[in-house]
Amino acid sequence: xxxxxxxxxxxxxxxxxxxxxxxxxxxxxxxxxxxxxxxxxxxxxxxxxxxxxxxxxxxxxxxxxxx
Numbered sequence: 001x002x003x004x005x006x007x008x009x010x011x012x013x014x015x016x017x018x019x020x021x022x023x024x025x026x027x028x029x030x031x032x033x034x035x036x037x038x039x040x041x042x043x044x045x046x047x048x049x050x051x052x053x054x055x056x057x058x059x060x061x062x063x064x065x066x067x
Contacts, residue, residue: 004042004065006051008035012062019054019063026050035063 006026008019015033019026026047027035042048042065055063 002067004048004051004067006037006040006042006054007064007066008037009062009064010034012060014060014062016059018057018059022057023050023054026054 013034017029017033017035019035020029026037026039028038030036039047042051051063051065055065
């Protein structure tokens with residue numbers, strides 16, 4: 001499996017919280033409402049599924065995965 005990196009474009013982020021509410025193993029809410037990435041590198045199939053779901057549900061399109 002290829003290791004993927006989770007990225008957040010904080011300029012696009014709306015602070016909706018979909019990432020940290022639905023994927024608490026990958027993201028955590030910071031004091032200012034922005035997501036903190038807990039697992040920058042996706043190393044398992046389950047993490048990859050969660051990261052892909054986070055990309056899909058982000059209303060701002062601020063989350064991405066990179067190889």
